[in-house]
Amino acid sequence: MLLARFLSRHVRSGRLTLVDAKGRAVELGRIDDQTPPGEPHVVVRTASEAAELAIALHPGLKAGEAFMDGDLVIEQGTLYDFLALVLRNAALSPPRGLASVWEDRLAAALRYAQQINPLARAQRNVAHHYDLSRELYALFLDADMQYSCAYFRHADASLEEAQAAKKRHIVTKLALADGQRVLDIGCGWGGLALSIAQAAKVEVLGITLSKEQLEVARDRAAEAGLGDRVRFELADYRSLEGRFDRIVSVGMFEHVGRPHYAAYFGTLRRLLADDGVALVHTIARSDGPGVTNAWIRKYIFPGGYAPALSEMLPHVERSQLFATDIEIWRLHYAETLRHWRTRFMKNRDAIKQLYDERFCRMFEFYLAASECAFRFQGQVVAQIQLSARVDTLPTTRDYLYSANTASSVR
DSSP states (O other): OHHHHHHHTTOOSSOEEEEOTTSOEEEEOOOOTTSOTTOOOEEEEESOHHHHHHHHHOHHHHHHHHHHHTSEEEEESOHHHHHHHHHHHHTTSOOOOTTHHHHHHHHHHHHHHHTOOOHHHHHHHHHHHHTSOHHHHHTTSOTTOOOSOOOOSSTTOOHHHHHHHHHHHHHHHHTOOTTOEEEEESOTTSHHHHHHHHHSSOEEEEEESOHHHHHHHHHHHHHTTOTTTEEEEEOOGGGOOSOEEEEEEESOGGGTOGGGHHHHHHHHHHHEEEEEEEEEEEEEESSOSOOOOHHHHHHTOTTOOOOBHHHHHHHHHHTTOEEEEEEEEOSHHHHHHHHHHHHHHHTHHHHHHHSOHHHHHHHHHHHHHHHHHHHHSOEEEEEEEEESSTTSSOSSSGGGGOTTTTTTOO
């Protein structure tokens, strides 16, 4: 069993049974001090020898494909249980497929090309994921359709409460004042832009490359009676003109691509008023530069990449912006994804009616693997507050935690 030999080098903690295509079972791992209390015994079966070989050669791509195709079957436990067991072990001993050395070299060589996102490619990449049915997202997101990391100020907070807390935290960092112009780059379905307009008498422009999101956002602005102050456009950040007092970008920087970081931060500086404030909220790597997982890049976010701070900050410096506050959120996205995954599985039958079984397996793998990445593989969320002038914001962080700030944001 080639796959069993591969996994045996890495699965040392916990209990995993692998059943191969011929029905032979191999026990892997053991219950030890590294095993979380109550962790389930996971049993998985491979449906073909071809799938076993493919996973052993290229686990980062082929494990997800095998699950999507029904060639990797979870017979006891859940997909999340399996991925959590494997990736928790991988944090101690990263699993390298038999072709990993050459894959790593090829990925490093191609990383630049994979992340080149001119306008036409950026539009295609956005459409691949964000132009899926709005009914799909409504079945697992919160009521405000926030498709980014929530902020769990309390462990028992609901998803709705945590997403509202995220928006309050962002609004506070923007230090809004009546009469300002605000730009929301990558506005999603419009929830944050609308909340900003509810928090202060400001004008907001939200831009997106998703036609599906644009339609929903415009409808929501009209329904909220904010159409006179909140406007949504199909536009790329690089094409904008004018100046804005505040700029916010949540969950969009992951789609910029490293070759465009200079242009991105240069555009922020060009668009930001001299006394302006910007906030960039992005997934980030705590272990330095890397490459996007092959399966995620192929099926979920083509052209996407979560940066290390060391890749972002040199461009901030060159753009002559001040990094006035950097905050790292640990495990908040893991909890957000747990809520999304729970809701997705609860509504799986309805989602299958929208798409099909293979799509459901793909999306379940995406949500479960992403949660594990934030729990075990060093993925975090970074909020970087920027200003054009050194004296624009208060000199201490006390204003971020005033009991009276941004109380109107829902």
